[in-house]
Amino acid sequence: MKNIKIQAPATVANLSCGFDILGLCLDKPFDEVEVDKINQKKVLIELVESKYSNIPTDPRKNTGGLPAIQIIEDFKLDFGFKIKIKKGIPLCGGMGSSAATASGVVFAINKILNETLTDKEMLKYALIGESVSVTNPHADNIAPCLFGGLTIIRDTKTLDIININIPDLYVCLIHPDISVSTQDARDMLPNKIKLTSAVKQWGNIAGLVTGFANGDFELIKRSMQDEIIEPVRAPLISGFYDVKNKSMDLGALGCGISGSGPTIFAICENKITAKKIMDFSKNFYRNCGIDCDVYISKVNHSGPNILK
Amino acid sequence: MKNIKIQAPATVANLSCGFDILGLCLDKPFDEVEVDKINQKKVLIELVESKYSNIPTDPRKNTGGLPAIQIIEDFKLDFGFKIKIKKGIPLCGGMGSSAATASGVVFAINKILNETLTDKEMLKYALIGESVSVTNPHADNIAPCLFGGLTIIRDTKTLDIININIPDLYVCLIHPDISVSTQDARDMLPNKIKLTSAVKQWGNIAGLVTGFANGDFELIKRSMQDEIIEPVRAPLISGFYDVKNKSMDLGALGCGISGSGPTIFAICENKITAKKIMDFSKNFYRNCGIDCDVYISKVNHSGPNILK
Numbered sequence: 001m002k003n004i005k006i007q008a009p010a011t012v013a014n015l016s017c018g019f020d021i022l023g024l025c026l027d028k029p030f031d032e033v034e035v036d037k038i039n040q041k042k043v044l045i046e047l048v049e050s051k052y053s054n055i056p057t058d059p060r061k062n063t064g065g066l067p068a069i070q071i072i073e074d075f076k077l078d079f080g081f082k083i084k085i086k087k088g089i090p091l092c093g094g095m096g097s098s099a100a101t102a103s104g105v106v107f108a109i110n111k112i113l114n115e116t117l118t119d120k121e122m123l124k125y126a127l128i129g130e131s132v133s134v135t136n137p138h139a140d141n142i143a144p145c146l147f148g149g150l151t152i153i154r155d156t157k158t159l160d161i162i163n164i165n166i167p168d169l170y171v172c173l174i175h176p177d178i179s180v181s182t183q184d185a186r187d188m189l190p191n192k193i194k195l196t197s198a199v200k201q202w203g204n205i206a207g208l209v210t211g212f213a214n215g216d217f218e219l220i221k222r223s224m225q226d227e228i229i230e231p232v233r234a235p236l237i238s239g240f241y242d243v244k245n246k247s248m249d250l251g252a253l254g255c256g257i258s259g260s261g262p263t264i265f266a267i268c269e270n271k272i273t274a275k276k277i278m279d280f281s282k283n284f285y286r287n288c289g290i291d292c293d294v295y296i297s298k299v300n301h302s303g304p305n306i307l308k
Numbered sequence: 309m310k311n312i313k314i315q316a317p318a319t320v321a322n323l324s325c326g327f328d329i330l331g332l333c334l335d336k337p338f339d340e341v342e343v344d345k346i347n348q349k350k351v352l353i354e355l356v357e358s359k360y361s362n363i364p365t366d367p368r369k370n371t372g373g374l375p376a377i378q379i380i381e382d383f384k385l386d387f388g389f390k391i392k393i394k395k396g397i398p399l400c401g402g403m404g405s406s407a408a409t410a411s412g413v414v415f416a417i418n419k420i421l422n423e424t425l426t427d428k429e430m431l432k433y434a435l436i437g438e439s440v441s442v443t444n445p446h447a448d449n450i451a452p453c454l455f456g457g458l459t460i461i462r463d464t465k466t467l468d469i470i471n472i473n474i475p476d477l478y479v480c481l482i483h484p485d486i487s488v489s490t491q492d493a494r495d496m497l498p499n500k501i502k503l504t505s506a507v508k509q510w511g512n513i514a515g516l517v518t519g520f521a522n523g524d525f526e527l528i529k530r531s532m533q534d535e536i537i538e539p540v541r542a543p544l545i546s547g548f549y550d551v552k553n554k555s556m557d558l559g560a561l562g563c564g565i566s567g568s569g570p571t572i573f574a575i576c577e578n579k580i581t582a583k584k585i586m587d588f589s590k591n592f593y594r595n596c597g598i599d600c601d602v603y604i605s606k607v608n609h610s611g612p613n614i615l616k
Binding site for chain 1: 325326327328329330460461462463468470472497498499500501502503506507508509510511512513514515517518521527530531536
């Protein structure tokens with residue numbers, strides 16, 4: 001294989017109580033990544049014009065470029081890659097945009113290399129990509145992006161990832177045009193938390209994982225709570241609680257901050273509920289004078305979609 | 309039904325990373341609880357002589373007596389109960405001794421009342437029993453004792469309990485003759501913990517619950533870690549790390565402090581491994597000059613065992 005084109009999907013990290021350990025793969029939005037094997041032992045990045053195309057083309061500064069360079073080095077390849085990226089996932093939105101590019105490139109290169117990389121190696125290289133955009137990167141976007149479905153990142157250090165089969169659910173992503181830096185959203189978190197809060201959180205995590213695994217919607221609903229991270233970050237997102245409360249009223253199973261925000265996710269049993277939440281949110285932010293993109297997506301069970 | 313006799317089993321709370329939210333039911337040791345319906349509207353407690361029979365017979369001070377009184381009041385019963393208790397579970401050992409009496413009495417009375425109580429009501433009354441022996445009681449012993457198997461206590465306030473089907477496993481309980489007060493073991497815990505430690509812990513909880521649900525022994529092994537509570541309480545239990553390290557060497561899936569100790573539990577895939585750990589531990593504590601009781605038990609999937 002000398003050429004491959006894929007869709008690398010958006011992901012929702014954290015899912016309320018699962019801060020840094022849970023991630024969910026969606027169908028859209030997505031980045032398009034096309035990789036060509038080239039004779040020169042180098043990495044070329046080409047950006048296809050899109051609404052979000054202001055990312056670096058210097059491969060060392062690009063979340064897809066750096067892992068490509070590293071793979072060429074580590075596997076002593078005598079060829080290189082031309083990587084064409086069409087960004088479809090808003091940058092710094094909390095939808096795993098940088099992870100999608102990183103994972104998409106690693107996934108595509110692995111196909112060109114006849115699936116030489118193990119799952120753990122794919123994670124490792126995609127994480128190298130993530131390190132371009134954030135210090136101390138986590139795997140809660142790259143893991144679901146690479147493998148699909150709901151992933152538990154049991155341990156980032158050893159890249160111990162567990163995939164959980166979950167039902168077909170719909171997610172409404174609400175992305176208000178508010179600037180939230182991933183690094184700032186991380187830096188504002190407390191170093192220490194109350195043990196009682198932590199215990200509440202781990203009860204909810206155990207409940208949420210079990211709810212997803214068993215398709216127990218009521219349990220998902222009861223468990224998708226976060227009293228630790230969400231209250232700290234919510235003030236960064238104008239209208240967060242309005243959207244959250246209304247989403248729950250409209251029938252969402254859970255609603256929270258996607259990754260570090262400002263995107264808000266609402267998980268729904270069906271498309272009709274997701275559509276109602278979309279309509280409300282669009283209207284709400286229009287009335288606030290804030291631009292807002294909204295996406296409705298099914299859960300993606302398999303990861304990147306191969307286009308050719 | 310006017311009379312019932314049951315075995316109320318020991319339970320392992322916490323299971324390393326699941327502090328206050330996980331509990332596992334065993335076959336043995338157990339308390340024997342016999343309840344007779346009596347004409348007088350009162351509660352009588354009778355103790356059958358055993359190694360651990362030094363518990364109060366005043367029903368208001370007995371973990372089985374208090375819920376019985378409360379049930380008579382709440383359900384406006386015009387009769388009462390004679391409760392005969394033969395303690396088989398060591399007191400203050402970390403094996404859910406007080407919970408077994410409380411749950412056993414509630415379970416037995418519920419049978420006499422033709423299963424009038426809902427699961428949540430059973431939990432509520434058993435928790436009232438627990439409050440006799442500890443302030444701010446938790447449901448991580450009573451829930452598995454009442455319902456069997458592995459239980460998640462998602463939320464103690466609302467008594468939101470989730471039961472997880474798990475494989476047939478063996479547990480070795482090692483109970484050295486060391487005094488650890490449940491209240492002291494709780495009071496010594498920190499009020500606050502590092503967010504990074506909490507994140508590690510919730511990764512492990514998600515992994516452990518999934519490992520149990522899927523019968524994935526390797527995942528159970530990787531996840532059964534506790535860097536928050538165990539290091540604080542371990543110094544109370546002489547020889548804890550010797551037993552733990554050797555148990556893991558001998559093939560345990562996990563080993564930690566049962567409840568607030570001093571009992572040490574080791575979860576094993578089979579009886580042979582449990583037996584090896586038993587032999588080592590007996591010998592180890594004998595050499596230390598510390599008395600030690602050891603039990604090997606299968607996981608109990610159904611809760612109290614009805615004898616007649």
